[in-house]
Amino acid sequence: MRFKDQTIFVTGGAGFIGSAVIRHLLADTDARVVNIDKLTYAANLNSLPGAASNARYAFEMQCICQAPHLRRLFDTHEPDLVMHLAAESHVDRSIDGPAEFIHTNIVGTFTLLQESLRYWRGLSPQRRARFRLLHVSTDEVFGSLGEQGLFTETTPYAPNSPYSASKASSDHLVRAWRETYDLPTVLTNCSNNYGPYHFPEKLIPHMIIKGLAQELLPVYGDGKNIRDWLYVEDHAKALTLVLEHGRIGETYNVGGRNERTNLHVVETICDLLDQIAPSPRGPRRQMISFVSDRPGHDRRYAIDASKIEGELGWRALENFESGLAKTVRWFCDNRPWWQAIVDRGYNRSRIGLN
Ligand code: NAD
Numbered sequence: 001m002r003f004k005d006q007t008i009f010v011t012g013g014a015g016f017i018g019s020a021v022i023r024h025l026l027a028d029t030d031a032r033v034v035n036i037d038k039l040t041y042a043a044n045l046n047s048l049p050g051a052a053s054n055a056r057y058a059f060e061m062q063c064i065c066q067a068p069h070l071r072r073l074f075d076t077h078e079p080d081l082v083m084h085l086a087a088e089s090h091v092d093r094s095i096d097g098p099a100e101f102i103h104t105n106i107v108g109t110f111t112l113l114q115e116s117l118r119y120w121r122g123l124s125p126q127r128r129a130r131f132r133l134l135h136v137s138t139d140e141v142f143g144s145l146g147e148q149g150l151f152t153e154t155t156p157y158a159p160n161s162p163y164s165a166s167k168a169s170s171d172h173l174v175r176a177w178r179e180t181y182d183l184p185t186v187l188t189n190c191s192n193n194y195g196p197y198h199f200p201e202k203l204i205p206h207m208i209i210k211g212l213a214q215e216l217l218p219v220y221g222d223g224k225n226i227r228d229w230l231y232v233e234d235h236a237k238a239l240t241l242v243l244e245h246g247r248i249g250e251t252y253n254v255g256g257r258n259e260r261t262n263l264h265v266v267e268t269i270c271d272l273l274d275q276i277a278p279s280p281r282g283p284r285r286q287m288i289s290f291v292s293d294r295p296g297h298d299r300r301y302a303i304d305a306s307k308i309e310g311e312l313g314w315r316a317l318e319n320f321e322s323g324l325a326k327t328v329r330w331f332c333d334n335r336p337w338w339q340a341i342v343d344r345g346y347n348r349s350r351i352g353l354n
Pocket residue numbers: 011012013014015016017018036037038039040041042043044062063064065084085086087088089090104108136137138139167189190191192193194199
């Protein structure tokens with residue numbers, strides 16, 4: 001019985017990773033889940049099929065920057081655990097307009113920490129001992145790697161984008177609330193996720209959707225930037241494991257040991273789409289178009305996941321090639337999910353390509 005009679009707050013539970021976490025918690029554990037989400041452009045409650053009718057699930061449309069509302073939620077639902085995923089998450093948007101990233105990622109995390117602390121201090125000793133807050137962060141806080149080496153838990157922070165700087169700030173706040181006020185926190189830094197329900201502005205879904213429409217596929221710079229890909233369901237399992245068994249005050253790096261260049265990823269998507277739905281215009285690789293680079297574009301990310309593997313026995317189960325094939329198939333089979341987002345429109349102004 002995992003999380004029996006326990007209530008877990010999940011902030012950002014209508015987003016890509018948050019929804020995967022909630023699907024996992026509802027399917028594979030006994031937890032009660034409260035999804036706290038402001039429903040920004042990136043949110044989608046359709047990513048939680050069946051959740052609304054589950055007696056163990058509740059949705060609260062709230063902004064994490066609003067202290068009085070957060071306070072009411074803590075006092076109403078009395079959570080045992082908090083998983084904090086709410087954030088502005090897209091690097092390109094942070095370049096166009098950093099203000100929202102500062103607000104949600106830094107002020108929002110600060111507000112959540114303050115309200116968690118107030119609530120935690122009021123708990124009975126038994127419940128106080130059980131409480132913990134998991135802060136979900138990114139490998140981008142470490143900056144960019146050269147050709148060699150991996151990010152470990154002791155790699156110095158060197159964020160290069162407004163997004164990663166805001167996430168680095170939030171990580172530091174979490175650490176400080178632990179060191180100064182004893183709030184029981186644990187932190188994860190994960191590499192690039194991919195999989196079903198991924199918002200169409202990100203590399204993999206963007207290329208699948210453009211590829212299906214037989215449109216140009218915009219690859220930034222020379223396409224040789226490297227990302228370390230992790231299937232989102234493997235990440236969701238890692239997060240629940242860290243919540244359950246991670247040591248308080250510790251950081252865990254999470255990654256799938258799947259380094260690929262962006263060009264390789266896009267070419268593979270082209271080939272998969274050609275097999276599923278051949279294009280009358282010929283092989284989709286011809287549609288790859290090199291466009292101007294992202295300013296401050298980190299060259300390479302790669303995670304050393306040996307701490308979470310060794311301490312908690314976690315392993316990434318999905319191999320990248322099969323995971324990507326599953327993902328391409330999912331987007332082909334679930335057009336209504338993403339078509340509604342595309343029809344609604346979303347801004348990709350920095351690169352001027354929609
Ligand atoms: P996402 O953009 O898909 O979802 C973010 C969710 O947070 C959305 O549902 C949104 O409505 C909600 N949200 C935003 N601002 C809010 C606010 N002020 N109050 C309440 N809710 C708010 O993001 P994601 O890709 O699912 O990422 C989730 C978390 O994981 C983020 O903290 C991100 O930094 C981190 N992360 C993401 C990746 C990745 O590859 N996507 C990798 C490592 C870490």
